Amino acid sequence: MNTYWNIPEIPHKGWNLEYVYDIREEGESVDETDYETCMMCNNERIRFVHVVSHKAFSQELKVGCVCAEKMTSDYVNPKKQEQRLRHKAQRRINWLRKEWKASKNGNLFVKVKDHLVVIFRDKRTKKFRCKIGEFYGKKQFETIKLAKLAAFEGIEYFKKKDMW
Numbered sequence: 001m002n003t004y005w006n007i008p009e010i011p012h013k014g015w016n017l018e019y020v021y022d023i024r025e026e027g028e029s030v031d032e033t034d035y036e037t038c039m040m041c042n043n044e045r046i047r048f049v050h051v052v053s054h055k056a057f058s059q060e061l062k063v064g065c066v067c068a069e070k071m072t073s074d075y076v077n078p079k080k081q082e083q084r085l086r087h088k089a090q091r092r093i094n095w096l097r098k099e100w101k102a103s104k105n106g107n108l109f110v111k112v113k114d115h116l117v118v119i120f121r122d123k124r125t126k127k128f129r130c131k132i133g134e135f136y137g138k139k140q141f142e143t144i145k146l147a148k149l150a151a152f153e154g155i156e157y158f159k160k161k162d163m164w
């Protein structure tokens with residue numbers, strides 16, 4: 001098969017790992033997911049896309065873990081980042097499975113550690129918003145699920161900043 005690995009003009013080494021993302025970011029289930037194809041080998045079906053760049057090549061490439069390791073000569077971080085996203089995805093699944101309670105005025109709430117997370121409707125737009133502890137999210141969402149996912153991302157952010 002003709003792949004980028006066979007094209008001498010495309011550098012095989014010296015790539016930098018920019019970032020890794022999970023194509024299932026929005027909390028979709030397996031069968032809803034269209035996997036990406038590794039641009040380097042055309043072979044790997046990838047859920048965790050490793051974006052790599054090279055100073056002698058104008059384009060960033062989206063590749064799988066195996067190719068990312070070879071291209072960056074780094075056999076630790078591509079896997080580590082993928083693992084981090086895998087754990088986050090599991091936390092997201094657990095989060096969506098949580099049992100939320102309804103308050104008297106119809107808001108949904110759940111208690112996480114000592115923080116109250118609330119999904120409520122914006123009075124004006126009737127769309128859903130979330131409140132994490134004392135922090136009101138500015139974004140508005142069409143569905144409760146999207147608001148819950150946003151709350152999840154908010155909590156992840158607070159954790160990263162040690163504000164949780």
Ligand SMILES: [Zn+2]
Pocket residue numbers: 038039040041042043044063064066067068
């Ligand atoms: Zn590949």
